[in-house]
Amino acid sequence: MTTHQTIWPHMRHWAADYPAVATLLALLLLSIVPFIQYQLWVREGIRLGDEAFASAEQALEQQDYATAWNEFLRAIEYYQRPLIFDPPQARKTRIRLMETFFWATTLNGNQFLYFLNRDIIINACDALLRADPKNLAANLCLGRVHFLIEEYGEAAEYYQLAFELNEDDQKEDNMERLFRAEAARFFYLVGEDFVSQGDVNQALEQYQKAAQLMPDNENYAQAAAAKSTLLIISVDVVNPSGEAVRDAYVEIGDITGITDASGRFQTEIMTIPIGSLPLTISAGNNGESNYSGVIELEPGKTSYSTTARLQVLVFAIEAQLDRADSEARAGNRDQAEALFAEVAQWSIQTEDADLNNSVCWKGSINKFAEIVLPACEQAIKLAPDDEKAYYRDGRGLARALMGDYEGAIEDFKVFVEWSKANYQFAQYEHKREAWIAELEAGRNPFDIETLEELRNE
Known part of the structure; x- marks a missing residue:
């Protein structure tokens, strides 16, 4: 008789004699099995997460950033398992989460937050802070989360806490150094923002924080040691034709003013001319024209002057173009010619290819091809x-209407070949081929009726 045959009858009798105890033991067994299964699932998640993280690191070394990105995402997925019921493995996992978060956001910045609920990272770091309020890496991690989602006030709070902790705790691992570099960069960027606003004292304070966090960074050290300088800035505002504009507004950093009768605005500004940090300049006139540019500051130079040539806003050019077209259709040729000349001059100073093409097309249809030809050229250039x-x-x-048949044939042939590969324009192919045939025969295919039809193309 086997041992199983000997014990089993006794267990059956015992269970019959003590049913309550047997039921309790059965329930206990049933509760232990899921717990064991869960622990195995958690440990498997940590193992797989570590494998994915190691694979991502290897891909980084090989500069295979696409693979690294995908492996970091996979690691995050596995590292979430221990966070559900906060087992003993959770602290290790939270640290891994922060490290994975740093590398993944370094690769793709904000894009990472589309793939991962930021609350996972925030909750993990918050848990570490509850256990250790002076956890430097957790504060830096939370600073970066809020920085990436453009919550700069919250980011500044956590970076400031990290900055204060840095003074008390000099030990660090590689991850904390990476996060510390991020915090230093944040303070440096804030300093640049204060410089652009003309707030020198606040800027120097931020630069000094950056330099203290990363003392081996030459840029931060140079910024922190910079001395404020009084600069004299002169801005001459002119219209698109180069004529001086009086009463135009000018902004230099956070200083605003109005040009005098000669079109000039001059001011003094206290700033920090470090490296090639630019001073932003903007100007405008009655909401119909604008200018934006920069002055590159040079160490040792205290006087600067620049010319702000205003550009007419696109919507104003479009409105003027419509007026020119209306005058031409009404038969007011002199007024239309003057308007088309003005519109063409304005449009070529923009970076808008479609706008220049509209000026080219409408001007040509109304037989002002020579006037709008510069806009045609600018459209192609842009x-x-x-x-x-x-x-x-x-x-x-435009070329055909000006009598340049050879140039027109060349342009139309290029368009026809291009339209064959762009099916939405194939409907115009045969019409252009007919124009080419007429032009090659020395005839102008653009009579009044044809030009009117082209208004609707």
């Missing part, structure tokens, strides 16, 4: 390489 052929269609029309 267009991306794979779209230049599209804008040559407008120049082809």
